[in-house]
Amino acid sequence: MSVSETTTPTSPPQDTVSNWSMLRTLGAISFVSGILLSLVYQVTFDKIAANNEERIRNTVLELVPGSVTQKEFTFPSLSNPELMHTVYAAYDESGVFQGVALEAVDLGGYGGEIRLLYGYLPDEQQVTGTKVLLCKETPGLGDKIKTDEAFRKNFEPLQVPLNDMREGLLYPLKMVKPGAGGGPGQIEAISGATISSQSVVNAMKQSTEALLPLVQAHLQELKEQGK
């Protein structure tokens, strides 16, 4: 403390204070604070859960055009039944299935984890767009993956037909230099932010390879659930 204190504490002399009184004080304070916290927790819990849900719902509805409600599904992975994948299915007001939103994650960004949601229309076999949920990339450089128009246009829309075996993409996603794209499955990087772009492409590549066949396999179920 840089503030010098000359007054002595106003509390009474406590040199002979017993262990019991210390325990009692700490116990009482902890008890009161526990009660206070559980009260606040009760009050805020619903609101926080609602906020979280609203954020996901808004993102899903934004990504799947024409949808007004969404439902969450979990399916076991095709390659590894232990692993569960979350699929957000989106429906219009009469409950007709519109598309899904899927999560993509990669840990190889410049600032670590990058997490995004993307919309997918199973009937058209195309990605409708992406929305970055978590991004710790360098402001003004790597975090352009959120705002860079040209980069976002890569995914709006992106044709992602499945291969004949229906277990992967016909044209696996691949990053190319700015201005060099245009081919199927090619994503043009942001100039100057190669690592962040690569991380997004990796996330999308991994997620599309694993999840699109899964969505196609459960398509009937997703369509019926909306009714």
Next chain:
Amino acid sequence: MSVEKKGPSSWDVLFAGFWRENPVFVMLLGACPTLAVTNNVINCFAMGISVLFVLVMSGILISLLRNFIPKQVRIASFIVVIATFVTIVDYVIPTISLDLYDSLGAFIQLIVVNCIILGRAEACASRNGVGRAILDAIGMGVGFTIALLCLGVVREVLGNGTLLMNTPYEISLFGANFEPWSIMILPPGGFFVLGMELLVINWFRKRKEARALATAKA
């Protein structure tokens, strides 16, 4: 701050924290959140208000309990009280805005170990009545907020060309062609801006002291 002997007025207690004994610029406390969350103005507001709330609430409680807490366990008791209010803030902020909560990250929880709060609990609240403790807490909390804003405004204006980004009231200061100084948003910018502001403040203080000395001699 030897409050009871010299007996400064309530106004003095309140305003001391604003500038004269500003926790960041004069006492250099709480540097961790000061450097970490000041990359835009709205974060500074949120952090400042959170600290203000924790300061005032823990100040009230500690001042009320000051005669019951044995000296040997006072630090432990203060920390429990402070941690309680910090956790309350930690629950309340995501009910207001999840985005704000995300951008403040771990620094809300880290208010627990912010030395400003423990320091004021030890130096003021545990030795004074409730009224004085509240005034001191408000003064220090507002002073902390002022200091954060001093950094946040510079960093956001240079680092993004805006004020109040991520809010509906965002103002663009330089137009679309502004070249942002990314370094100002990044951690080094925090160090540079805090360093420059301390430089300027100390420079003026030294000059003032020298002048006061000169007039005293004359």
Next chain:
Amino acid sequence: MSTEARPLIIGSSPHIRVRQSVPDIMFHVCLALVPVVVFSVWTFGISALLLIMTTVIACVATEHVSCRIAGKATTIGDWSVTVTGLILGLTLPPATPLWMAVLGSIFGVAITKSLFGGLGYNCFNPALVGRAFLQIAFPITLTTWTPPNLVGRFASVLPSTLTMPFMRSDGEALQAYVQRALEAGGVDGWSGATPLSLWKFSETPQFEELPRLFMGSIAGSAGETATWLIILGGAYLIVRNMMNWRIPVGMLLSAFLLSGAFWLSDKSAYPSPMFMLFSGGLMFGAVFMASDMVASPMTTSGVWIYGFFIGIVTVVIRIFGALPEGVMFAILLGNAVSPLITSATQPRTYGLVRQKNG
């Protein structure tokens, strides 16, 4: 360390008179930089000239003003700040907007040098700190390169050079300008990258030919491309005994050995050690920046450690880092550890027995 009339100094032996003074050395460093500047202006045109003039003027002005503010006699006469300005200008890409050059100059000289007490007290090389500031503040502009020997480089400046202060440099206009100039010269393609970034970020690593690297007909910062002129300048300073030759030699040797080891392990992925030495700013950094007298260690063995350290860090950043070039950060790290190296390598006093711990 001043040119003023010297008082009578009485001291114990040995008495060695040194004729060199700081202004003397700094003046000769400037001389050694002149061919590099001329070559830079020749390859990158009038924009490079404006850039270097801007950094020199801004650095000298900053030094003068901060001396005035501190109430000291101005020290712009000792040439050291001129060297800072020249080096800063030469390490920036030729298309850097002039307002950024001014900003970097002010930052480097005022914060790194004047605030710490002026020449002799700065723990980092001011030019490098200025450049590092710009690199982190404006990462895209500072990695925007222009091809060498453009047609019409003396007739007009690059469109980004004269960007208004605080405004974004127009990347598209620059690209269009470069494209037009290339077409006028009968060249169709230009990848917009330096040899180092071509190697690092291409799908299959590309290695620039050594003669072109050596002669400097490549893209890069204004003054880092002409390896042969940099070596000549360094040799001049070493012959005149104005530079500690161990620093560049240690740096280049360690970079050579480490990159050679990588190259031998996989010749298709890693560039040859000669490529490492001649590309990017390694040669320029070794000769003109790491050898900065103030920010390098003071003992002979320490100087070797310092040189080796910088060389190794450079290669490690180039091969494993996110950036294609690591010389700048390697030297700054070297500056940061040099006081430690100095104190760890103090020579033993004659006759003193080192005491064992405990």
